[in-house]
Amino acid sequence: MIRFLIKGLIRDKSRSRLPIIVVAIGVTLTVLMHAYITGFMGDTMEMNARFSYGHVKVMTKAYAADAEMNPNDLALLDVQKLVEDLNQQQPGMEWAPRIQFGGLVDAPDENGETKAQGPAMGIGLDLLSPNTKEIQRLDLNRSIIRGNLPQAPGEALLSENFSQKLGVNPGDDVTLIGSTMNGGMSIYNFTVSGTISFGVDIMDRGSIIVDIEDARMALDMQDGASVILGFLPDGFYDNHDAKQLAIQFNSQQNYDEDEFAPYMEALGQNSMMGTYVQLSEVWSVYISLVFIFAMSLVLWNAGLLGGLRRYGEVGVRLAMGEEKGHVYRSMIIESFFIGLAGSVVGTTFGLFFAWLIQVYGIDISGMMEGASLMMPTVIRTRITPVDFYLGFIPGLFSTVLGTALAGIGIYKRQTARLFKELEA
Amino acid sequence: MEIIEIKNLIKKFPVGKGEFVALRGIDLNIGKGEFAGLIGPSGSGKSTLLNIIGSLDSPSDGTVNVLGKSVGALSTREAAQLRKSSLGFIFQSYNLLQVHTVYENVEFPLLLLKYDAEKRKKMVMDALEWVGLTDKVKSKPPQLSGGECQRVAIARAMVKRPSIVLADEPTANLDAKNSHNILQTMENLNKELKTTFLFATHDEKVINYLHRKIFLLDGKVEKDELIRSN
Ligand SMILES: Nc1ncnc2c1ncn2[C@@H]1O[C@H](COP(=O)(O)OP(=O)(O)OP(=O)(O)O)[C@@H](O)[C@H]1O
Ligand SMILES: [Mg+2]
Numbered sequence: 001m002i003r004f005l006i007k008g009l010i011r012d013k014s015r016s017r018l019p020i021i022v023v024a025i026g027v028t029l030t031v032l033m034h035a036y037i038t039g040f041m042g043d044t045m046e047m048n049a050r051f052s053y054g055h056v057k058v059m060t061k062a063y064a065a066d067a068e069m070n071p072n073d074l075a076l077l078d079v080q081k082l083v084e085d086l087n088q089q090q091p092g093m094e095w096a097p098r099i100q101f102g103g104l105v106d107a108p109d110e111n112g113e114t115k116a117q118g119p120a121m122g123i124g125l126d127l128l129s130p131n132t133k134e135i136q137r138l139d140l141n142r143s144i145i146r147g148n149l150p151q152a153p154g155e156a157l158l159s160e161n162f163s164q165k166l167g168v169n170p171g172d173d174v175t176l177i178g179s180t181m182n183g184g185m186s187i188y189n190f191t192v193s194g195t196i197s198f199g200v201d202i203m204d205r206g207s208i209i210v211d212i213e214d215a216r217m218a219l220d221m222q223d224g225a226s227v228i229l230g231f232l233p234d235g236f237y238d239n240h241d242a243k244q245l246a247i248q249f250n251s252q253q254n255y256d257e258d259e260f261a262p263y264m265e266a267l268g269q270n271s272m273m274g275t276y277v278q279l280s281e282v283w284s285v286y287i288s289l290v291f292i293f294a295m296s297l298v299l300w301n302a303g304l305l306g307g308l309r310r311y312g313e314v315g316v317r318l319a320m321g322e323e324k325g326h327v328y329r330s331m332i333i334e335s336f337f338i339g340l341a342g343s344v345v346g347t348t349f350g351l352f353f354a355w356l357i358q359v360y361g362i363d364i365s366g367m368m369e370g371a372s373l374m375m376p377t378v379i380r381t382r383i384t385p386v387d388f389y390l391g392f393i394p395g396l397f398s399t400v401l402g403t404a405l406a407g408i409g410i411y412k413r414q415t416a417r418l419f420k421e422l423e424a
Numbered sequence: 425m426e427i428i429e430i431k432n433l434i435k436k437f438p439v440g441k442g443e444f445v446a447l448r449g450i451d452l453n454i455g456k457g458e459f460a461g462l463i464g465p466s467g468s469g470k471s472t473l474l475n476i477i478g479s480l481d482s483p484s485d486g487t488v489n490v491l492g493k494s495v496g497a498l499s500t501r502e503a504a505q506l507r508k509s510s511l512g513f514i515f516q517s518y519n520l521l522q523v524h525t526v527y528e529n530v531e532f533p534l535l536l537l538k539y540d541a542e543k544r545k546k547m548v549m550d551a552l553e554w555v556g557l558t559d560k561v562k563s564k565p566p567q568l569s570g571g572e573c574q575r576v577a578i579a580r581a582m583v584k585r586p587s588i589v590l591a592d593e594p595t596a597n598l599d600a601k602n603s604h605n606i607l608q609t610m611e612n613l614n615k616e617l618k619t620t621f622l623f624a625t626h627d628e629k630v631i632n633y634l635h636r637k638i639f640l641l642d643g644k645v646e647k648d649e650l651i652r653s654n
Contacts, residue, residue, distance in 0.1 A: 001535050004528065011523035316519045319480065320533045320580075321508020323501055 001330075009334050015310075019335075020342040023399055026295040027346025027391035028353065032381070033287050034390050035354035039382035041280035045237050045267065050137050051123075051203065052100065053267050054229030055237050056246055058086070061255045061263040063226070068272075070100045072181050072219060072226055074260070079225045082262060090245065092233035096134055097225035099124035099215040103178030105158070105208055107166040116166040120208045122176070124215025128153065137231075140196065140209075146170050147194025150211055156190035157209040160197040165206075170194050176208065180220035188218035230264075239277055242266035295398035300405045328407050335403035336396065343395030350391055357381040427587060427620060428454040428477055432486035435472055435643075446472045448643040449486070454622060456587070459614045461623035463631055464640035470624035471592055473640070477622065478511055478590045479503040491587060508536050512581030512619075514591035518573040520565040520580075526552070527561040530579045537584060551583035555609055571602030578606060582613055588620045595627050607633045 009016050049055050059067060063074040076082065076097075083095050101122040109115040126132040127140075127150050135141060140149055145160040147170030156176075158168060168174060172192050180186045190210060197204050216222055230245075232238060249264040268277035317327050361378040435447035446469045454460055462470040475481040476488055479495050480503075488495040491510055498506065507513075512533075520529050530551055534544040552558045555575035565573055574594060581589050591610075595603040611633060614621050623630055631637060639647040 004524070004532065004535055007528065008521065008523055312519055313521055316515075316521065317532075318504070319478070319507060319513045320536060321504050321506070321511070322536050323504040 005330055005334060006337070009337065015334070016338060016341075019338045019399060020345065022298055023295065023339055023342025023395050024346035024349065026291050026298075026398070027343050027395040028350040030287060030291045030394055031347055031350025031387050031391045032353050032357075033291075034283075035350070035381035035383050035387050036357070036379065037280070037283045037287070038384055038386075039358065039380045041276065041283070042236065042382050043380060045273065045277065045280065047200070048273055049229075049231070049237060049267055051200075052098075052229075053270055053273055054096070054227070055232045055242050056230040056249075056264050056266050057270075058082070058095075058228040058230065058249075058262050058264050059226065060260040061253075062259045064263045064265060067227075067265075070102060070226060072099070072101060072179075072221065072224075073183060075099070075181060075221060075224045075226050076228065076262060077221075077224050077260075079223050079228065083228060086228070086230065089249075090230070094133060094231040096125065096137070096229045096231070097212060098227050098229055099212055099219065099221060099224070100226045101178055101215065101219060103176050103208075105162070105166065105206075106175040106177055107168045108173065108175065116168075118162060118165060118206055120162065120176070120206045121203075122178070122208045122210065122215065124210050124212040127209075127211040128213070138198075143196045143198050145195045145197050147192070150193045153211060153214055154189070154191055155193040155211075156214075157194055157196045157207075158192055159204045159207040160195040161204050162206045162208075163192065163195045168192055174208075176218060178219060181224060182220060184220070186218050186220065188214070190214070228262075237267055237277075239266070239268040239281065243268060291394040292397050292401075295394055296401045296405075298398075298402075300402040331403055331407050332400060335399040339396040339399030340392075342399065343392040346395060347388065347391045351383060351387060354381040354383050354387065358383060426453045427456050427491050428452070428622070429489040430477075430486070431488075433473070433476065433483050433488055434485035435469070435476060435481070436484040446643050447476075450643075450645055452638065452645060452648075454620065456620055457614065457618040458636055459611060459621045459634060460636035460638060461625055461630060461634040462638050462640055463626060463634075464646075465626060468640040469643040470640055472643075474590050474592055474622065474624045477588075478513060479506050508533070509584075510587045512584070512586040512589040514574070514577050514581050514589060514594045516593040516596045518565070518570075518577045518597075520573055520576055522565050524564065525561065526557060526563050526565075526568070526576050529565070529576055530583050533580060533584045547583055548579075551579040554582065554613060555579045555606075569602075570597050571599075571605060574598060574602070574606050575609065578609060578613075582617075582619065585617060586619065588622065590622050590624075592624045593627070594623065595625070595630055600629060603627070603629045 058076070060074050060076055063071055066074070079097050083097060086093070086095050101124070103120055103122055105118055105120040106114050107116045125134045127134065135149065150156060156174070158174070163169070166174070170192050174190055174192055176188045176190060178186050196209065212225070216224060232241060243266045246264040246266045246269065253261040253263065255261055255263070267273050314327055318324065357379065358381045361380045363378050430450050430452040433447055433450040434445065436443045436445050450473060462473060464470055472481070476483055476495060477490055479490065479498060483496045490506065493506055495503070521532070527548055530548045531544055534547060539547070549558065552561065555578050557572065557575055557579065560568065560572065565576070568576065594606065598606065607630060610621055613619055623634065625631065635652045637649045637651065638645060
């Protein structure tokens with residue numbers, strides 16, 4: 001009986017080919033869409049993590065309350081010891097102390113008079129120690145437009161746009177005017193070693209990047225850091241792991257006694273990024289639902305048409321003594337195999353296209369101007385294990401549902417009526 | 425021995441708000457091995473009566489016993505069981521499964537009966553032998569002539585050796601030569617296997633073969649002529 005059904009299925013192209021194509025297209029889109037969103041959202045998250053949030057971020061409890069304001073008067077101290085402790089507690093993770101600060105950058109003329117001036121966002125990070133990972137983490141080498149990376153203390157990178165606005169070239173001196181950790185005014189001179197562009201609008205508007213030791217000197221923050229960014233061992237953000245880590249770390253602290261005790265926050269707990277992380281987690285569910293719904297409609301109609309065409313067959317089978325329930329079930333089973341075939345084909349294509357985009361990427365920098373969230377300018381999909389089975393959910397569900405709905409029409413009809421229609 | 429017993433059968437169809445009475449009190453008995461036909465003009469109720477006997481439809485009133493079972497009282501499952509084991513159908517438009525071979529079409533009723541492959545093969549080949557189509561086992565219906573299609577349909581109806589074959593206008597789409605051919609085939613099967621045949625027809629060619637002519641008019645038996653007893 002099964003063989004009989006399968007033969008019918010394979011030979012009757014309109015019963016198999018069209019629905020398989022429909023399912024395959026839907027499944028391809030589902031897989032591609034999911035890989036794209038995983039990739040895009042993942043890249044966006046990783047990018048934000050690398051620039052300012054980390055997978056987890058350690059700061060003082062007091063700093064955390066106002067973190068977006070960069071309140072360096074509440075910064076961490078004894079950072080070296082803290083990093084050592086963290087390394088010991090969480091082997092495999094990477095920890096990067098950062099100083100994030102605001103200030104004015106002043107470009108003097110030959111006489112030391114102000115030529116141009118502009119507000120800047122500053123980042124102090126480890127640029128100079130021999131095995132620093134920060135240069136690679138921010139892809140600084142590839143982001144250089146003119147000049148070089150800082151090679152010695154007292155050197156700084158300016159964003160290319162900013163340097164043009166100020167009329168500053170590599171080799172020129174600039175003055176950073178900011179405030180020290182204790183609220184005093186700080187004035188510190190840097191030599192511009194090079195200019196940089198990340199292709200991320202908010203980073204390119206006005207940034208100054210310096211070695212963290214220079215930043216400590218300039219802002220009077222000996223062995224201090226605004227934050228220590230932590231990165232998970234396999235390099236990708238995992239919301240569950242990161243949150244667990246933060247909870248565990250924080251449970252060891254006593255914030256009632258010490259508001260400067262270190263406090264850990266996972267990327268997903270951050271007020272800005274949290275929503276984004278949540279969104280990326282529910283997205284796959286949404287996409288699947290949308291595709292299940294849309295494809296079920298299409299396949300329901302295809303199923304109805306197929307069903308109408310098959311009244312004759314159904315009538316004959318009933319006449320020969322097959323039970324209605326059996327006919328109905330066999331049509332459902334057929335649709336299951338159609339859905340399976342379509343899902344396999346669709347998943348294959350979906351993974352192939354996703355792989356292409358993962359490897360080659362699509363440049364969308366033109367559309368990203370003025371974005372306030374840090375977003376990557378090249379779309380890259382990311383294939384995750386989910387993509388190997390996700391498409392089967394809408395693929396199978398919609399075919400079976402479509403057939404079930406179409407089949408009810410046949411099922412409910414009086415046997416004799418089916419005959420009238422079949423004789424007509 | 426009567427294998428079809430009909431007493432005061434009434435069949436009403438709902439039409440709009442009212443109803444249409446298609447069969448108005450039919451009394452009829454048909455015995456084993458008969459070669460009988462329901463004859464009457466279009467709309468006289470031939471197909472309706474045949475469908476009720478075939479347990480595809482149910483009586484509105486009266487009783488219809490087929491092989492000792494009261495058709496009106498059967499559940500859909502029991503009705504399917506009756507059709508599967510004991511009834512064969514032949515239709516005007518053949519209704520073969522288009523994508524399946526001649527062999528597979530004839531085999532289908534045996535699949536429903538869950539016979540094993542060896543037994544099926546023997547029975548299918550026998551049935552195709554009866555209708556003279558052993559050389560077309562691998563053909564599919566679109567490659568066959570109308571007469572060949574109807575012979576496949578006869579083989580399909582006969583393959584499980586049912587007690588009763590119900591044939592609704594089996595020759596309507598066939599020319600004279602093919603009509604005679606399949607009628608002779610059916611008459612032979614009737615003689616050899618003692619299968620009861622009941623036709624619904626207004627085709628003179630068929631009528632001439634019948635051993636018993638039951639004339640219907642407006643849902644009633646008008647005349648019942650026994651031509652030749654078997
Ligand atoms: N499902 C139905 N609903 C309403 N009326 C019906 C239904 N089925 C049959 N009828 C009516 O019952 C009457 C008998 O129909 P039936 O099909 O039995 O005629 P018939 O003798 O087979 O005619 P023909 O030679 O044209 O096939 C017709 O008037 C038909 O319109
Ligand atoms: Mg009729």
